[in-house]
Amino acid sequence: MDFLRPASWEEALAAKAEHPSAVPIAGGTDVMVEINFDHRRPEYLMDLNRIPELTDWEVGEESVRLGASVPYTRIMEHLRTELPGLALAAHTVASPQIRNRGGVGGNLGTASPAGDAHPALLAAGAEVEAVSVRGTRMIPIDDFYTGVKRNALAPDELIRAVHVSKADGPQQFAKVGTRNAMVIAVCAFGLALHPATRTVRTGIGSAAPTPVRARTAEEFLAAALEEGGFWDNGKVVTPSVAQEFARLCSAACNPIDDVRGTAGYRRHAIGVLARRTLTWTWESYRTAAGEGKAA
């Protein structure tokens, strides 16, 4: 094994072009587990910790350009307003020690269906900034996950950042596990209301081969909210609408039985999380809208 220590982003891209099999390591919370357990013996291990811009973020007009290695702890502490869904998801990652090291770039690189960031990214809307010596391309998050632990990156590409749309309405994230800390999601759900476009977006984790959106459920809910004038009248969402939204979210799952839970349980739980997160986000929206009118 060779240990590569690029001192700059350009050096890292050059090294990745020269050694496409090089495994990037930042927080190490996935890669080191595989090495410790002898599940992986990469020819080249490439440390990205010496590239300071990977731990920076920039808040722009429309989106936050989040450096690939910004630790979850920072996201929780500093980006709760701009990226509430992702901040909530970040807080459910493992433990303080892991959140101090791990970041969204690694979550995307590993592309586990159980990665905590994915449902929040899918719900908010995001693009992955993939870079190689050949240039930069922006991969829409909807096209990024291509299979179980597979993503759309080319062998010579590295994740520089993820551009996450700033919240234009309430967002929520919920995760099922046996305890609050140190849990790989049995399943997880992210929901974002987008009042600006009168749409909603979802993200489902750990209940399909890849993180997925429940598109039919999104379309149903957007149409139901529009039809009932809910965005304007701020009324409580009809229980039958919430129920149908939950059912459609369950139907979007394609889960398996494993040690953490059965497929049936996952399908059921996603429906429950969908209904709950809809209630929570809609309550926030109504309250904010009500306050807006009063003022």
Add this chain to the structure above:
Amino acid sequence: MRVNLTVNGRPQEADDVWEGESLLYVLRERLGLPGSKNACEQGECGSCTVRLDGVPVCSCLVAAGQAEGREVVTVEGLADDEELAPIQQAFIDAGAVQCGFCTPGLLVAADEMLERNPSPSDADIREALSGNLCRCTGYEKIMDAVRLAAARRTEGV
């Protein structure tokens, strides 16, 4: 490869380090600092917790080469010469040590939390220590110890 790092304030040099080796292995097997414990090797148990440039991390998940030029504080670095650190004394006084295997990681994590948050609520303590497993105590004595250390700190004892 060779790795240079600062451990508990002293410059250290580790030779013949395998490229896939963890910081934990370097500390224990190459630098003679067995305080940090090796249990799960997957970041689940927190018994290998050290501070890397001040931040608590699982040293089993830091590649040795990533620690090049960095500052590491292990449980061996908490005590001031012969005198135990307040958090260590509190663990003894509260009876928070049973088999002791999880203790070093808990001490490093609790010490860092008290530095950041001198008057933690019970929820703060539970969250700060949520990445450290103890299979003996049921955590109650550990909670007592951290509360005791916080109280002594506030009283300036």
